[in-house]
Amino acid sequence: MQSELRKKLLDVFSNSQDEYLSGQHLADLIGCSRTAVWKHMEELRKEGFELEAVRRKGYRITRTPERVTADEISLGLMTEFMGRHIHYEESVESTQKIAQRLVYEEAPEGTIIIAEEQLSGRGRMDRKWYSPKYTGIWLSMILRPNLPPPKAPQLTLITAVAVVQAIEEMTNLTPQIKWPNDILLNGKKVTGILTELQADADRIKSIIIGIGINVNQQVEDYPEELQPIATSLSIECNQQLKRAELVQILLLKFEKLYTLYLEKGFYPLKLLWESYAISIGRNITARTVTGSLYGKAMGITDDGVLLIEDSAGKVHQVYSADIELEN
Amino acid sequence: MQSELRKKLLDVFSNSQDEYLSGQHLADLIGCSRTAVWKHMEELRKEGFELEAVRRKGYRITRTPERVTADEISLGLMTEFMGRHIHYEESVESTQKIAQRLVYEEAPEGTIIIAEEQLSGRGRMDRKWYSPKYTGIWLSMILRPNLPPPKAPQLTLITAVAVVQAIEEMTNLTPQIKWPNDILLNGKKVTGILTELQADADRIKSIIIGIGINVNQQVEDYPEELQPIATSLSIECNQQLKRAELVQILLLKFEKLYTLYLEKGFYPLKLLWESYAISIGRNITARTVTGSLYGKAMGITDDGVLLIEDSAGKVHQVYSADIELEN
Known part of the structure; x- marks a missing residue:
């Protein structure tokens, strides 16, 4: 029900050509109370909409949040195969679940699944992963390396290196890796990686790597219990970042490392991983x-x-x- | 087209109440030539139909092949959970592929997928597995053990023990296991097992175990290149076997071994496996x-x-x- 009202609300603004719309007018048009309108406007603000509220005139939307649509990601993407097939959704239960279906339907290597929001994103050990709308990168990548199953954990480690390098390039921050798959800034978690394997006894058939990166959340966006342990790139570098650009950098970094790995084996990747690892020697x-x-x-x-x-x-x-x- | 004609042909016989039907009459009814009718009748004979052909009278079907439908398997099944959900098909590309879809759809542990025929059954290393109609057991089992991924190969070994025990009970033959997953009678392959794993880094999410057992084939049913290396239970014990009964025994044996394994670990299963293994010490x-x-x-x-x-x-x-x- 709520998302239905939200959709109506955004439609009304889309058709209003920058005019101010009063709370009463909006309430009449979409069929709810003025209080409900106000609540929805506050939620839009949290999702990255910029709003103007002027007394006696009403509301106006001055900027909509940036998106991570297939077009936004494709334009300027420098990779050979990573992200050359993009499955984009506004809202999903989890990108991993969609990736599982696409794997079953024989999606090619490099296919990515990305969403603005996950309603039940998961991390390791089936733990919840908080994935609010328009603020992070909620992404799954499909790989089909011709490798024996025991090599699968190496791909988690390679992904961690790619994420660290992408964050470095985008922000000049230097994240650290906590084994096996947490990426930290100032000791707080900014990224989680989840690797799902499909294999027979001899060979990997597919790997789905799920990546969640906290990008544009502010401290107050987090539930209180997450505030001491979670952070976002925006919190750490004090600016809003263009998520689609970060996805492009990440896909390119990953493709380079993955190709190096398939050609030269794990050793050079292991050295890179250890250079970012916070725990080694401690x-x-x-x-x-x-x-x-x-x-x-x-x-x-x-x-x-x-x-x-x-x-x-x-x-x-x-x-x-x-x-x-x-x- | 062919299967359409076949279906019409069987419908005609079903409605004919044991009467003889002439080739010309059949040809007219289903709309094909008398030669085509004859070809179809020969194929039915190969699939286990018993036919009578009497001059000037025509054809009669005296026995239809036994089936491995959900009903045939359920009636008399002694298990707690193995085979308590049965997905049966007359003809499939491969039961593994269907199992993958059912896993995605959250099918419970113990679900089995069984078909009378596989059009593109596969074994290890993506090798073809010959799965002709009504003659073998082409089966996939879905398991969801709470175990770390490196334990997955143990389940292949446990399955091999269950198959050997089921064959022993059904036929008094004593098969041998060739590592990792071939089951042999007189040095020829009678069963293949294929294990497919879905896991994250910490935990197995599902295992699909594919089992192909050659049951009622005769030597001449095999392509020439397979005759020196493949055999069937029927060839080795000189009788036709009821496949549904073998499935019931197999599911019960597997359930007992699997439960033992989850309770006591791999050690007792390893001893059992080694007792059947042909290669150890050689x-x-x-x-x-x-x-x-x-x-x-x-x-x-x-x-x-x-x-x-x-x-x-x-x-x-x-x-x-x-x-x-x-x-």
Whole structure:
């Protein structure tokens, strides 16, 4: 119901040619109360619409938020194959779910799925990923590398490097990677990466890499419980960024790294990854399904496994865990 | 077109109440030549229909082939969850492909997909799997174990044990397992297993296990190039078998082994697997993507990896290969 009213509201403004529209007039036209109109206008403001509200005249929309449509991304895209097929949606449950369907329908390598908003975006361990409208990059990429399944985690690590490089180029900020797939600015999470694999025993059939980047959110946009642990590029660099441009840079960086990886193997990528990794050489606690492990992070193996040396000097291999850094 | 005629032909016989129907009469009714009628009748005979052809009277169908419909399988099925959702089709491209769609649509654990015929069934390495109509079991099972992705190969091994046990119970034959997923009778292939994994970095989301069992084919049903390497249960035990019953036994055996595995881990299953494995302790050649390795098969690891000791005493881990046994 709400989105129906919202659509009517935007239609009315689209047809009003920059005129001011009074709250009562809007309420009559779309069939709701003046209070409801006011509430919708506030929500539009949060989504990046710029509004003017003038007494006795009414409301006017002076700027609409920038979008990440297929056209916005394609214009100026420098890649060979990444993002050459774009599936764009205004609002989705999750881009990963759509990617799964497109994989089933034989979508080619490099296909991306991008949305302005995810209603039930997910991160690792099925945790919620907050993906509000027009403010971030909610993206899934489809890859079809001819590799054995144990190599799949390497692609998560390569993606992390691509995201870091894209953020560096776009903002001059230098993010850090927390194993396996968190990207941090000032210790707060700015990006999450989720890799989904489809494979038989011998070969990867497809990989879907989901990337969520917080771009233009402001601190007050976050639910209170997320404020201490989440941030956005805009919060950290004090400016609004053009999301479509960041997507273009990200796709190009990823394509270069991925091509290098397929040609030269994981070693050069591993060096790059380690150069951005926050945890290497530090004492950390790794919380796994079976318990906690405390020790010094030594590095990663070629399989993307984290190596932790405990106080007795024994080196443990950690496949899946949440990492906490010692201050 | 052909299947349209076939359908008409079977309809005519269904409505004829055991009467004999002449070739000319059939040709007139379904709108084709008498030669075409004769060709169709021969094909029906190959598919397991029993026909009587009497001079001056015509044709009569005396027995139709047994089927593996949801009803045939459900009646008498002793399982808790395996096969409690059955998706049956007369003819499909491949049951794996349908399973992929059902996984996407959130089909529950234990769902099976079964067809009388696969038009493009596949085995490992995308090799063709010959799946002619009404003669074999062409089946995919959907599982959703809460396990990390590296455990997936164990499920292929467990499935092999379940198939061997089901064949033992049904026929008193004792098949052997050739690592990783071939089941042999007298050195010829009677079953293939194909495991497809969908996972994120931490957890298996679904596994689709495809099983192809040659049941009622006769030697002459096979293309010449397959005759030296493929066999069927019927060829080996000299009788026709009820496929639906074999499916029921297989599902029950699998469910018991799978439940044991989830409760007790892989160790008891590994012992069972090794007890049926033909290659353990013998000299073999393993052909991998990168080359060949000759040595003695020592066993498998908990990850389902094959261990081969070469002549210098070095033990190699083989993740994916074709195995050839030394005579």
